[in-house]
Amino acid sequence: MFDFFKKKTIEKKMDIIKTSYEKQQESMVESKSPGKKYIWVEGFKGTQENMCCTVTYPKMCEFSINHERKTEQYELNVPKILEGDPAVGRNGFHFCKDLDDVFRYYPFDFHNRYFKVKALVKKEEYDNRLFAALAAKEIILYEEVFPEYEEVKQDLKCTSKRYHEPYQFTEEDFNGAKEMGKEVYFKNKFIGALVKLGHSHLLSELVVEQCSCDVAYMKHIIDVATALKDEGVSRDTTAYILLGGIHEVK
Structure with a gap:
């Protein structure tokens, strides 16, 4: 019984620490981007078997901005922070609000992997999202999930x-x-x-x-x-x- 309450106390303290970190990150990002409100949301992200995936970055050229695709390595519970402004399809760590939408980008094949994530995104883009994918300024993969048969039967x-x-x-x-x-x-x-x-x-x-x-x-x-x-x-x-x-x- 003592161990149970001790565990609950530790979990509560961890939640406080996480909430504090999230608020700190929101404030820090907003201070660098005046007029833009950022919020933490939860969603899902797909990766390759080795927890790598493709990330889009803007690349300055002489007369224009091209978008370069690079491989990003993720780790469980390790934050990834983006330099610059996130924008869907152009820059940022991409994820989806619903797991079903992730399968569009990472089809279920027993090799691709799926994770619950916490992500720092622009509030306006989240509230008025036009695409299945969202682009995050910061993302944390915190729990791996394995889909159920009915969720991926069509794939x-x-x-x-x-x-x-x-x-x-x-x-x-x-x-x-x-x-x-x-x-x-x-x-x-x-x-x-x-x-x-x-x-x-x-x-x-x-x-x-x-x-x-x-x-x-x-x-x-x-x-x-x-x-x-x-x-x-x-x-x-x-x-x-x-x-x-x-x-x-x-």
């Missing part, structure tokens, strides 16, 4: 250059790929499917390896193997078709 459709029919992830696929990683999960899934059809583990591995992690095409190969078995085609002939002529399987 979980794999297309193939070799086969016209896309593959739609099931919720089981989503949870398996989340736990093991997309490549490992589907490799195991399709090898297991071929083994169940009576093929050796070695042959199944070779067939799946030649699909080069093309999920939609792998699913097509399993469908072909199933049809051949249903037609009574021998395993040797099926193996020849799947392995020897895999790129010709339509």
Whole structure:
């Protein structure tokens, strides 16, 4: 019981410190930008797997201002502060108010990552925002989040250059790929499917390896193997078709 109240007291003190920091940053920024009101807001940001993402910076040229794109490295709970004025699409640390909007810029693919953020933005731009993205003067990534299946279901459709029919992830696929990683999960899934059809583990591995992690095409190969078995085609002939002529399987 004592530990519980001690923990709550520490959390309360941390909240006071954070609030104090935020107010201090607001005042400091506003003092350098007279007439512009800044506020702290919460939202979501996507990054690459290594917590890097592209940031837009203005670059002065002889007769104009160009906008240069650079890679920015983020860390959890480490503030990033921008030099200059934030402006959507031109300068600043970009984020979105809603997680759904982040997927426009960082589609869900089991590699991109998503974070809750606190961001210092111009109040006027926030209140009258015209775009899904917002540009921050300062941003803090404070908690990683992993989307639920229903939130990203529309993005979980794999297309193939070799086969016209896309593959739609099931919720089981989503949870398996989340736990093991997309490549490992589907490799195991399709090898297991071929083994169940009576093929050796070695042959199944070779067939799946030649699909080069093309999920939609792998699913097509399993469908072909199933049809051949249903037609009574021998395993040797099926193996020849799947392995020897895999790129010709339509």
